[in-house]
Amino acid sequence: MRLTRHLKPSIRHLTSTVSHDYEFMSYMVNKAKSINKALDEAIPLCEPVVKIREAMRYTLLSGGKRVRPMLCLAACVLVGGQESTAMPAACAVEMIHASSLIQDDLPCMDDDSLRRGKPTNHKVYGEDIAVLTTDALIALAIKKLATSTSLGVPPEKVLLAVVEMAKAVGTEGLVAGQAADLAGEGMSLKEDVAGLEHLEFIHIHKTAALLEAATVTGAIMGGGSDGEIERLRRYARCIGLMFQVVDDVLDVTKSSHELGKTAGKDIIAGKLTYPKVMGVEKSREYAEELNREAQEHLQGFDSDKVAPLLSLADYIVNRQN
Amino acid sequence: MRLTRHLKPSIRHLTSTVSHDYEFMSYMVNKAKSINKALDEAIPLCEPVVKIREAMRYTLLSGGKRVRPMLCLAACVLVGGQESTAMPAACAVEMIHASSLIQDDLPCMDDDSLRRGKPTNHKVYGEDIAVLTTDALIALAIKKLATSTSLGVPPEKVLLAVVEMAKAVGTEGLVAGQAADLAGEGMSLKEDVAGLEHLEFIHIHKTAALLEAATVTGAIMGGGSDGEIERLRRYARCIGLMFQVVDDVLDVTKSSHELGKTAGKDIIAGKLTYPKVMGVEKSREYAEELNREAQEHLQGFDSDKVAPLLSLADYIVNRQN
Numbered sequence: 001m002r003l004t005r006h007l008k009p010s011i012r013h014l015t016s017t018v019s020h021d022y023e024f025m026s027y028m029v030n031k032a033k034s035i036n037k038a039l040d041e042a043i044p045l046c047e048p049v050v051k052i053r054e055a056m057r058y059t060l061l062s063g064g065k066r067v068r069p070m071l072c073l074a075a076c077v078l079v080g081g082q083e084s085t086a087m088p089a090a091c092a093v094e095m096i097h098a099s100s101l102i103q104d105d106l107p108c109m110d111d112d113s114l115r116r117g118k119p120t121n122h123k124v125y126g127e128d129i130a131v132l133t134t135d136a137l138i139a140l141a142i143k144k145l146a147t148s149t150s151l152g153v154p155p156e157k158v159l160l161a162v163v164e165m166a167k168a169v170g171t172e173g174l175v176a177g178q179a180a181d182l183a184g185e186g187m188s189l190k191e192d193v194a195g196l197e198h199l200e201f202i203h204i205h206k207t208a209a210l211l212e213a214a215t216v217t218g219a220i221m222g223g224g225s226d227g228e229i230e231r232l233r234r235y236a237r238c239i240g241l242m243f244q245v246v247d248d249v250l251d252v253t254k255s256s257h258e259l260g261k262t263a264g265k266d267i268i269a270g271k272l273t274y275p276k277v278m279g280v281e282k283s284r285e286y287a288e289e290l291n292r293e294a295q296e297h298l299q300g301f302d303s304d305k306v307a308p309l310l311s312l313a314d315y316i317v318n319r320q321n
Numbered sequence: 322m323r324l325t326r327h328l329k330p331s332i333r334h335l336t337s338t339v340s341h342d343y344e345f346m347s348y349m350v351n352k353a354k355s356i357n358k359a360l361d362e363a364i365p366l367c368e369p370v371v372k373i374r375e376a377m378r379y380t381l382l383s384g385g386k387r388v389r390p391m392l393c394l395a396a397c398v399l400v401g402g403q404e405s406t407a408m409p410a411a412c413a414v415e416m417i418h419a420s421s422l423i424q425d426d427l428p429c430m431d432d433d434s435l436r437r438g439k440p441t442n443h444k445v446y447g448e449d450i451a452v453l454t455t456d457a458l459i460a461l462a463i464k465k466l467a468t469s470t471s472l473g474v475p476p477e478k479v480l481l482a483v484v485e486m487a488k489a490v491g492t493e494g495l496v497a498g499q500a501a502d503l504a505g506e507g508m509s510l511k512e513d514v515a516g517l518e519h520l521e522f523i524h525i526h527k528t529a530a531l532l533e534a535a536t537v538t539g540a541i542m543g544g545g546s547d548g549e550i551e552r553l554r555r556y557a558r559c560i561g562l563m564f565q566v567v568d569d570v571l572d573v574t575k576s577s578h579e580l581g582k583t584a585g586k587d588i589i590a591g592k593l594t595y596p597k598v599m600g601v602e603k604s605r606e607y608a609e610e611l612n613r614e615a616q617e618h619l620q621g622f623d624s625d626k627v628a629p630l631l632s633l634a635d636y637i638v639n640r641q642n
Contacts, residue, residue, distance in 0.1 A: 048522065049497045051504070103456070108448035127429035128503055131452065132496045135424075138456070139491025142463055146483045155476035162467045162483055170460025175453045176370045182449055183372070201369070 072218035081222020092141035099137035168213035177206025208240025238294035393539035402543020413462035420458035489534035498527025529561025559615035
């Protein structure tokens, strides 16, 4: 839950923190635009079940930096594919993400009333519709992805991508992460090696799994070799975990004003975090180490094409909110 | 919700109502056995996320006649395939069905405490785990189906089956049916043509769509031609609707004792039903008409291989509880 909540400093904040990389900044804005357009077109507001479609659009089109679909498109281009070939997969991964946001906010989960400054899905449409909307988004994601053959991707490749996405949703991905997170809540988690293992289990499943699926499906759609796909998978795992480490550090080192949201939330909730387990300094070092490892996995790829993925990793580790 | 609740007269009831067809009876028992075995093996009870796996197994393995997987297997054999080739699809469709049962029982939906005489999933595992379990079942269903290529099914066929299943889950299937059902609750629905259209919309999406996906994916896995698949699709639509018509008639013509559950539930709930819209006699005629139509779609197939599908249709229309 924390990740999804923390993934949304608005794009304008990027200018101050990554001002040295104006090119990356405009890259992100441009990609977000084309992704938003594709998502908008994927769910026309029509009969039947207009209400479900409204609820799907409400969360899916309510902003967000589109980090996951960007990873998907960039990975596709990196291995030599056309960006458009990966667009269905990019949309699919963002639909899965939106579904998980709606679910995390439900009364039986985090019971949140606000997301991205707007009432949460179930507050607007009711809990019953919100629950149906999560299914509708997962189903549409799979359908979108499975029909990618129309763009010339070989069926066996599309199937690999479908399996990858299904894994990211179920007991090998989001479901496992959320279940572990729920199991940890209210428990006095140990701040030791066992605690760290539990923490990493949560983040690898709840955060990294979908970033991995995004990157890997993009590489599959682009026709990447097994070796290329494997390196991109490792890159994605590193940045998924890194994202969470940075997030935890910001929560204890920044003010609410700087973060643009309540600081110290994790401490108040008694959550196990990286600073709690290894201290702030060691957490920062760990994030840097994960970034170095992520960048290493990208060595040997075309230097122009690899720039967005390198910049994305740098952006995540250097962000101040 | 009504369908899933009414689909469970225990198999022993079959002997009295379809005693003329002992062969079909043992066919059903045998198929249910092999399907239960495959479902059991599909979700080993192991780390991590044991609790989710327990919750998945709790509903998936709690009985039920396995009508949907049977349709899937029978359709596969009918078009000349090996039954084992359709087993992953058969398991997938039952997982989707189990997911919809858990969801229908949630406090924000029907708020049911009992299903098949046992406490509902969320009563045993909590609402949060129940919600995650629905996702886990859908994800596993898609993964199972998408890896059917290991049984020699061509990838392009498997993809067609994946799309079919995704459609049955989302806004073209279960989600649409449940949304329409929710929209109708508490409304004073008109007992006229518009009412009948609303009623048929619910049942086509909530019941027939998954029976259709079961049958069609079976036919796809068996290597059926487009023409064969289309005829089986029409057969499945007929029996899906027929099931609901018969269900509505039984609700007003049988005693609770005869049904083995509370009779007259639909009237008490103020639900729109076929007898309410067209009267009991016309409803019975409509069910017979749907059965005739279903059987017509099966003409021309091998008479031995088609027997299970014909018997299944007869069983549905003749059942007394």
